[in-house]
Amino acid sequence: MPTETISLGFHGAARTVTGSKYLLRRGGASLLVDCGMFQGLKELRLRNWTAPAFDPKAVTAVALTHTHIDHCGYLPRLVRSGFAGQVLCTPPTADLLPIVLKDAAKLQQEDADFFNKHGLSKHKPAEPLFTEDDVERTLGLLQVVEYGRPFKAAEALEATFLDVGxxxxxAMVHVRAGSDGVQRTVLFSGDVGRYDAPLTPDPTVPPPSDYVVVESTYGNRTHGAERPIDELERVVKMVLKTGGVLLVPAFAVGRSQQLLYLLRQLESAGRIPRLPIHVDSPMAFATTEVYLKYLESGQARMDPLTGGPMVGENIRLHKSVEESRRLADLRGPAVVIASSGMLAGGRVLHHLKNFLTREGSVLAIAGYQAMGTRGRLLLDGKRTVKIYGEEIVIRGSVVDMDGFSGHGDSNELMRWLGGLSGAPRKVFVTHGEPDQSAALGERITREKGWATHVPEMDEQVEL
Ligand SMILES: [Zn+2]
Known part of the structure; x- marks a missing residue:
């Protein structure tokens, strides 16, 4: 490849929402933006086990947009496969990453143990995708960069993180590629947040860019008009009436903190009575402490007057497995928040089996549910789910708290893109199921007249 050529490869989150990996190359230098794990459908999860279409050893550096597993969860595997460059990220991401990756390594090990114990693996013995050692090595590569400060990611690849809310x-990542000769700017949206959302600032206005890679999780959908706090009040009142347990599967990073924050607000305003709130996740505990650390910088929008989300005698945090098990005897009305957010694994599965098999209980979904996950099946109306091989019949109610989504909807994505001054040469629409990506691409062309493209998995384009 001549040194002037700049190319971009889409090695994940192409016509699907998980596995984000975009490789920007210029000559011998390369920057991988995000290094996410594939989740959801089995055919996707299996992709984590096949080598990526690029050589991990040849990647110069990785830039992370945020700490959700579908954006950072493959990183230890990349390191295990020989990657030894810098991992660049914002300060809060650097604080959250150890919590998230150590938990992921533990889950990998538990899964491998489970498969070995029950003889379910075709490989004997089943191996974890990565280990805690791989995570330690990964963390040793971290390089923290402040928002808004340009950094050299690789030769002739300069990047800047900007808050995307x-x-x-x-963060979104704005990359300036090339020095003499060919020059291109490429903007990677990361996951675009919401406007006027609790705990997160509005997405930053995007800087002028030749190319934009935009997510499209909700490329063809709009969120309901109900505010998250009102939705939550309505759902809490359901269990106040039935005396059941309200179970909210939640990502430990982000969603759990928003829920606690809004529950406190509802209490303070007298809109709901004080009821027992149980957060069953050591990870949510640790991440909430990171949120509190950034409270003053304005990056985590919390109201100190309400005491922050951790204060309150009725909020109990459960760290150990024994504490978690004791929750089985819980009687409502009460709230239980546990991960994982898509019911793909974790402690929430035990609570699902325990509480949702009873009438009067409520399962409130508060985030995007990838295809193939239990959360998605239940939202689509299924009333039986398989948990560790056992078929469970759901007798409680399932409610979609759509307003809690951390992703901008179609209108919000258009609003964000509308901040670009001038037309990009092309907008690549990624991180969405095929219909969502196609619809957003068409809408961009229709309303803005910009060229768009929905790349296929492992497609490579020259910029
Ligand atoms: Zn995310």
Missing amino acids: HILGS
Whole structure:
């Protein structure tokens, strides 16, 4: 490849929402933007086990947009496969990453143990995708960069993080590629947050860019008009009436903090009585402490007057497995918040089996549910789910708290793109199921007249 050529490869989150990996190359230098794990459907999850279409050893550096697993969860595997360059990220992301990746390594090990114990693996013995050692090595590569400060990611690849308002630490990445000769600017949206959302600032106005890679999780949908706080009040009142347990599966990073924050607000305003709130996640505990650390910088929008989300005698945090098990005897009305957010694994599965098999209980979904996950199946109306091989019949109610989504909807994505001064040469629409990506691409062309393209998995384009 001549040194002047700049190319971009889409090695994940192409016509699907998970596995984000975009490789920007110029000559011998390359920057991988995000290094996410594939989640959801089995055919996607299996992709984590096949080598990526690029050589991990040849990647110069990685830039992370945020700490959700579908954006950072493959990183230890990349390191295990020989990557040894810098991992660049914002300060809050650097604080959250150890919590998230150590938890992921533990889950990998638990899964491998489970498969070995029950003889379910075709490989004997089943191996974890990565280990805690790989995570330690990964963390040793971290390089923290402040928002708004340009940094050299690789030779002739200069990048800047700008807040995109999705979760604490989340960023879009603006890359200037090339020095003499060919020059291109490429903007990677990361996950675009909401406007006027609790705990997160509005997405930053995007800087002028030759090319834009935009997510499209909700490329063809709009969120309901109901505000998250009103939705939450309505759902809490359901269990106040039935005396059941309200179970909210939540990402430990972001969603759990928003829920606690809004529950406190509802209490303070006298809109709901004080009821027992249980957060069953050591990870949510640790991440909330990181949120509090950034409270003053304005990056985590919390109201100190309400005491922050951790204060309150009725809020109990459960760290150990024994504490978690004791929750099985809980009687409502009460709220239980546990991860994982898509019911793909974790402690929430035990609570689902325990509480949702009872009438009067409520399962409130508060975030995007990828295809193939239990959360998605339940939202689509299914009333039985398989948990560790056992078929469970759901007798409680399932409610979609759509307003809690951390992703901008179609209108919000258009509003964000509308901040670009001048037309980009092309907008690549990624991180969405095919219909969502196609619809957003068409809308951009229709309303703005810009050229768009929905790349396929492992497609490579020259810029
Ligand atoms: Zn995300």
